[in-house]
Amino acid sequence: MTRSTTTDFCLRMARAHAAMIRRFDSSLGSVHGISFGDFQLLDHLSRAAGGRLRRVDLAERLGLTASGVTRALLPLEKIGLVVRETDPRDARVGYAAITAVGKELVVNATATTNLISGDLLQGVAATELDAMSALLGQLAGINASNA
Template structure:
């Protein structure tokens, strides 16, 4: 079977993404009781101006549907990591906001995510990581500020 270099890369990328997600899920679940998807959502809120985002903007940043974000937010709201806020000018617009507990959890989880990330990238120089990160961002349609 002869596959092109781009197909080989994409298949390896998909396998790597699965491997990374499993490792992040395991570490974050064991230490903080959240999934990797939860961490990514919380991290987006922490990095947002004022610690809040419209749900539709959060969905776009995470590559989810608006209903998918709503489903993801519900358990995080129940445990006090995120809250809801309505727009006083438009009742149809809803914001998700990080709580102090959610912000603290992300700060603590960042160290574990950094540790796991370093384990996977040991031996790779900064230039290689930068180039690959740029390519992955282009594939995902995101900029560095949206990570």
């Protein structure tokens, strides 16, 4: 049986994703001591109002479960990049907040990711990037509130 065009696209996207993650992980790990997943988490926190997000909102933005976010936060807490905060009005609500050290790391790591992404996508027209970004955002359910 022949694969459909949509299946072929999804398989190619998965392979491209894996190659991209390997490249980001390698550079971010050797230069900054973090993974691309760590970078994504820190980036979301750094762009959030007050530098903090409810853990459930962070999970949604990262496409993880609540327990997956908890596991991702632990090593970042141990090295002082994030802290846990509770809501004084509701102890059931947990926040993750980026520290000053975490903010500084994100600034430096963003320069690295900008170089890598520029290299990966060199020669791709801005209009093509915009169209692909819109498509990927649609597939991921990204909107203004969870970007």
